[in-house]
Amino acid sequence: MRSFVARRAAMLVAALLVSSFVIFGSLDLAPGDPLATLTGGRTLPPEAVASLRAQYHLDDPFLTRYVDWLGNAVLHGDLGTSIAFRGTVTSLIGARVGTTLALVAYASLLIILFGVGLGTLSGLRRGALDTGIVATSSVLAAVPSFVAAIILLSVFSVNLGWFPALGAGEGFVDGIWHLTLPAVALALSAMAIVVRVTRVAVRTEMGREHVQTAVSRGIPYSLLVRRHVLRNAAIPVTTVVGITITSLIALSAVVERAFSLDGLGAALVQAALSKDFAVVQGISLVFVAAFVVANVLVDVLYAVLDPRVAMGSRAT
Amino acid sequence: MSTPAVVLEAARERRRRFAGNNLLVIGCGIVIGLAVLLAAFGPLLAPHDPDAANLGNAYVGPVAGHPLGFDSQGRDLFSRLLTGARTSMAGPFLVVLVSVLSGTTLAVTAAWAGRWVDATISTVLDILFAFPAILLAVLASAVFGAGLTAPTLALAIAYTPYVARVLRGAALRERARDYVAACEVQGLSAFVICARHLVPNLTALIVAQATLLFGYAMVDFAAISFIGLGVQPPTADWGVMVASGQAGVLQGYPMESLTAGLSIVVVVVAVNLLGERLAAKDSEGR
Numbered sequence: 001m002r003s004f005v006a007r008r009a010a011m012l013v014a015a016l017l018v019s020s021f022v023i024f025g026s027l028d029l030a031p032g033d034p035l036a037t038l039t040g041g042r043t044l045p046p047e048a049v050a051s052l053r054a055q056y057h058l059d060d061p062f063l064t065r066y067v068d069w070l071g072n073a074v075l076h077g078d079l080g081t082s083i084a085f086r087g088t089v090t091s092l093i094g095a096r097v098g099t100t101l102a103l104v105a106y107a108s109l110l111i112i113l114f115g116v117g118l119g120t121l122s123g124l125r126r127g128a129l130d131t132g133i134v135a136t137s138s139v140l141a142a143v144p145s146f147v148a149a150i151i152l153l154s155v156f157s158v159n160l161g162w163f164p165a166l167g168a169g170e171g172f173v174d175g176i177w178h179l180t181l182p183a184v185a186l187a188l189s190a191m192a193i194v195v196r197v198t199r200v201a202v203r204t205e206m207g208r209e210h211v212q213t214a215v216s217r218g219i220p221y222s223l224l225v226r227r228h229v230l231r232n233a234a235i236p237v238t239t240v241v242g243i244t245i246t247s248l249i250a251l252s253a254v255v256e257r258a259f260s261l262d263g264l265g266a267a268l269v270q271a272a273l274s275k276d277f278a279v280v281q282g283i284s285l286v287f288v289a290a291f292v293v294a295n296v297l298v299d300v301l302y303a304v305l306d307p308r309v310a311m312g313s314r315a316t
Numbered sequence: 317m318s319t320p321a322v323v324l325e326a327a328r329e330r331r332r333r334f335a336g337n338n339l340l341v342i343g344c345g346i347v348i349g350l351a352v353l354l355a356a357f358g359p360l361l362a363p364h365d366p367d368a369a370n371l372g373n374a375y376v377g378p379v380a381g382h383p384l385g386f387d388s389q390g391r392d393l394f395s396r397l398l399t400g401a402r403t404s405m406a407g408p409f410l411v412v413l414v415s416v417l418s419g420t421t422l423a424v425t426a427a428w429a430g431r432w433v434d435a436t437i438s439t440v441l442d443i444l445f446a447f448p449a450i451l452l453a454v455l456a457s458a459v460f461g462a463g464l465t466a467p468t469l470a471l472a473i474a475y476t477p478y479v480a481r482v483l484r485g486a487a488l489r490e491r492a493r494d495y496v497a498a499c500e501v502q503g504l505s506a507f508v509i510c511a512r513h514l515v516p517n518l519t520a521l522i523v524a525q526a527t528l529l530f531g532y533a534m535v536d537f538a539a540i541s542f543i544g545l546g547v548q549p550p551t552a553d554w555g556v557m558v559a560s561g562q563a564g565v566l567q568g569y570p571m572e573s574l575t576a577g578l579s580i581v582v583v584v585v586a587v588n589l590l591g592e593r594l595a596a597k598d599s600e601g602r
Contacts (some may be wrong), residue, residue, distance in 0.1 A: 014439075015446040022447075026459045040388075142584040144535040146542045146579035151559055250448035257543045258562070269543045272458035280458045284451060291548040292446045 004303055012296045019288045020073075023281050024066050073285065080278035084271065091280035092267060097286075100252050100263035102175065105189075106183035108245045115191040116237060116243075119198025123206070123233075124225065133195060143168035145251055149185040149258035156181060166260040182259045186251060190244035197240040200232035208232075235306045242298030249290050332580035341593055347586035354401035355409075362395035366552045375569040387557075387572045389550075394469045397575055400552040403516055407468055407546070408533035413522050416526050419479025420518075424510050426480075427487035429511065438484070441477040449474035449536050457545040462549060467540045471533055486521050488512050520598040525593035538580050552578050 035049065035058060044052070052058075057065045072078040079089035095163050122133040143151075157163045163181050205211060206229055253265025260266075264283055271279035302311040319527030345421050354361070363381070373390035376382075384393035427435040431590035433531070456470035490496065491514070499509045516523075550555050554576040561572030 002448050018443045019446045023455065026455055030460055138587060142531065142535075142588050143581050144539060144577075144584075146539055146555075146558060147581060149567055150562065150570065150577055151571040154565050154574065158566060158568055158570075194534075203323075210471065241466065246592070247448065250450040251539075253450065253454065254543055263514045268454060269545065272454050272463070272545055279457065280455065284455055287448070287497050288446055289449055291451075295445075 001303065001307070006311075008296050011235045012292055014287060015292050017181075019292070020285055021066060023284045023288065025062075025068055027063060027277060027281070043111035051134055051254055079282035079285070082271070082276055084274045084276040085267075085279065089218045089278050092279060093264065093282060093286060096262060096264045096267050098214055099261055100256070100265060103179055103252055103255065103261065103263060104245070104248050105184060106176070107248055108189040110183055111191045111194055112241060115187075115194030116198050116241065119195040119237070120202055120230070120233075122195065123199040123202025124229075130199075134199070137192035137195040139192075141189050141196070143189055145185050145189065146254050146258050148188045148307075149182070149255060152185055161184060178260075180254050182261060185258065186248055186255045190213055192246065193244060194237070194241055198237050199235065201236045202229060205229045205233045218279050235302070239298065239302050240306055242294070242301065246294040246298065248292055249287055249294065331413075340589060344586040344590040344593075348580060348590065350476055351401060351405055351583045351586075356397040356402075357404035358401045362392075362398045364392035365393040366391060366395040366399040368392070369371060375564060375567075377571070384402060384575055385571055387561065393572055393575065396552040396557065397554075397579060400554045400557055400576065401538075401579070403464065403547045404534070404538060404554040405540075405583075407438065407537040407541075408530055410468050411471045411475065411533040411537065412530050414469070415475035415479055415529065416522060418472070420483055420522060422476065423480040424487050424515060425484035425489055427485050427491050428514075429504060430511060441480050444473070444477045446453045449532075450539060453536070453540050454543075454545060457540070462545045463546060467537065467546045471536055471540075475529055475533065478581075479529065481517060482525055483521065486518055490517055509565065514542050521596070524591060524594035524598050525535065527587060527594055531587040531591060534580065534584050534587070 009052040029030050035053065059069055061067070069080075078091050078092070081087070082089055082092055085092050118133055118137075152163075152220045165179050211224065214224050219228075250265075252263060253269055255261070256263040256266035257269055263287065268280065268287070271277075271283065333553045348486040358377070359366075366389060370386075370390035373386040375386065377385040379385065382392050382394060384397065387393050387396065408462065414457055422437050422441070426434040452474045456466040460466035490595040495513065496509060499513055504512075537546060538553075538555030538558070541553050544559065547553040547556050548561055557576035558573045559579075561574075561576065564570060565573050
């Protein structure tokens with residue numbers, strides 16, 4: 001187990017190093033002078049150009065610049081200065097990260113609650129309810145978050161007026177109120193996938209011999225489901241919940257755009273559109289780091305639930 | 317004699333399920349075929365100029381000759397929907413083409429060479445997994461400018477490890493088969509064995525993967541266009557139309573966003589169902 005975690009941790013560091021290298025190097029990949037990319041084609045006063053040149057050490061060799069940039073980012077939390085947002089990238093990220101975290105957390109909660117709940121229900125009970133859940137989830141799995149956003153906006157905020165259309169709201173309750181439609185839009189297709197995987201996992205466990213044995217031993221139904229079915233079904237379900245939740249991190253950008261939320265993803269897209277490169281690099285780095293760390297956590301959790309994984313063999 | 321009745325009933329049930337599945341596959345095929353036809357000939361089929369604006373018609377509902385009415389600029393919505401199929405389908409198609417080509421090449425190379433080549437390729441692919449597709453596409457359009465090319469390439473790179481991971485396993489299984497050894501004994505070169513014998517045996521799996529991937533690519537590509545980093549307005553494109561219709565949604569005219577969004581959903585549902593069916597068939601045949 002310990003060596004498994006160590007291996008995953010090494011992989012984590014390697015992935016972070018390589019992805020930070022790609023994010024930083026992409027600036028040099030851009031056609032034309034890096035300085036032109038940094039200024040985004042704006043004409044700046046010579047002092048500003050000189051300070052940019054000094055700040056990015058544009059006269060140094062590439063590798064030196066990369067090490068400097070990464071060192072500043074990791075040791076001092078310094079990711080440079082935004083051209084369009086006026087201020088340091090770190091302060092911009094600090095101001096925006098709350099909305100994104102709340103959105104992803106809310107959507108994750110919905111996925112766990114409804115995805116696993118409905119999937120278990122559908123797996124345990126055959127019949128009309130099961131068929132309905134399966135049919136609905138195979139359509140919902142194909143609805144992209146931004147289409148879901150449009151439909152939710154049109155139905156629940158324009159026609160019914162139940163939820164506000166745009167913005168993040170003030171305070172905790174109002175904030176949750178404002179985040180409900182975005183979180184549902186973000187969670188919907190992932191939830192549908194979790195429902196389907198949970199359903200199959202529960203049904204597979206129900207058909208296993210050890211469950212049949214437990215039935216013949218006269219174990220009460222609720223105990224049977226909790227102890228013998230759900231515990232074993234938890235292994236594939238945790239994996240798919242983990243994978244879908246980590247995929248929400250990048251997808252949040254699309255939903256934030258659709259609902260005009262001022263989160264990290266919206267800032268990333270805004271920066272990409274206005275060629276504010278320091279912001280693009282900074283937020284990309286945060287997103288990739290979150291994504292990679294979340295993935296490793298899922299892997300380790302998987303190994304905790306199923307010790308066979310850490311020993312190198314795969315669960316069946 | 318109850319047994320024959322049960323057997324007959326089971327056979328009937330099997331046939332019914334088979335027919336049901338076939339109907340589903342035929343339905344999916346029709347939807348996909350229509351979408352491909354639109355992508356090829358949509359601009360020719362459009363009854364009106366998709367870009368001809370007339371603000372006097374803004375948000376006018378369906379009337380004779382304009383079955384879906386007009387968008388916020390007074391452009392004929394039906395014509396824009398037909399024309400928009402082209403970029404909405406061509407983008408994901410290119411993504412799938414590039415990622416399947418590169419993924420297959422990497423997977424077969426890794427499976428064939430083994431040892432350090434396999435280890436290197438697998439490590440690189442593992443690291444590529446660290447980039448969510450959408451993030452890579454945003455990064456690419458920030459660097460190379462918004463448009464069709466940068467997001468297409470970025471998505472293709474982001475999808476490559478998914479293709480390669482599945483195909484590497486399958487290629488390893490094929491590599492161990494007797495016919496490969498027989499070819500080697502006959503003195504065929506590695507390239508010929510892979511290109512003529514090994515890859516053709518993986519065709520069913522490759523087609524299933526490509527189909528499933530097309531569904532994901534279509535959603536991601538439309539999302540990139542929706543946030544403004546892909547296809548640029550005023551080009552008629554389904555992702556762009558969902559975004560440009562958003563102002564209308566808030567004013568109670570959701571036609572543009574909804575029709576474009578539904579077009580994406582219908583094609584993606586059809587592609588996903590077909591892909592799952594192909595993948596199931598492939599694993600049955602194994």
